[in-house]
Amino acid sequence: MEKQSSTLKQDDDIAIIHSVLSGKKSDYALLWQKYNKQIYANVLKIVRSIDDADDIVQDTFLKAFNALHTYNQTFPFPAWLYKIASNTCIDYFRRKRIRPISIEQISREGGDIYDIIPDKSIPIDKNLIDKETKDELLKAVERLPSRYKECIQLRHFEELSYEEISLKMDIPLGTVKITLFRARKMLLSMLSDKDLI
Numbered sequence: 001m002e003k004q005s006s007t008l009k010q011d012d013d014i015a016i017i018h019s020v021l022s023g024k025k026s027d028y029a030l031l032w033q034k035y036n037k038q039i040y041a042n043v044l045k046i047v048r049s050i051d052d053a054d055d056i057v058q059d060t061f062l063k064a065f066n067a068l069h070t071y072n073q074t075f076p077f078p079a080w081l082y083k084i085a086s087n088t089c090i091d092y093f094r095r096k097r098i099r100p101i102s103i104e105q106i107s108r109e110g111g112d113i114y115d116i117i118p119d120k121s122i123p124i125d126k127n128l129i130d131k132e133t134k135d136e137l138l139k140a141v142e143r144l145p146s147r148y149k150e151c152i153q154l155r156h157f158e159e160l161s162y163e164e165i166s167l168k169m170d171i172p173l174g175t176v177k178i179t180l181f182r183a184r185k186m187l188l189s190m191l192s193d194k195d196l197i
Contacts (some may be wrong), residue, residue: 013076028065034079050162056085062184137187140187140190155180
């Protein structure tokens, strides 16, 4: 009975994925609703930071969305998603070991844009990211609608927590998370259009 239930879930996931890939991108929210709490619980156990876990979960779902066309349907979708989350956690620990870098430091010191824009699961030699790419990132931030721009600046320029941003912008905590997620997605799209990531 359990195997049958698992097969039905997999069939549901595949149907949603086909719908997303055929152009109904809003259906991706169904996968988010199904799996974000499970992914979050696992990520939080690993990183032990609520803010960082939120970022990692958002990055995981964004990476999964961008790589959805590569998903192999012979494997359960949650396992594929957990693998992406696991790799995103590894990236998080790599960055922590080196040191966190803000957008402001990128412009000052020539830092690493991967702290703001998640990769698309494509290995890239980070040494090839030159000043032009960083300049494009900063220009892209400037082009964001004001609310998204402010959220990115508070999180990555001023390094405020979600709670601090919520208080400063006078918006609910959930809205902060959604705004940052959408802002990062916009930045990813802008830079992808220029073939910079």
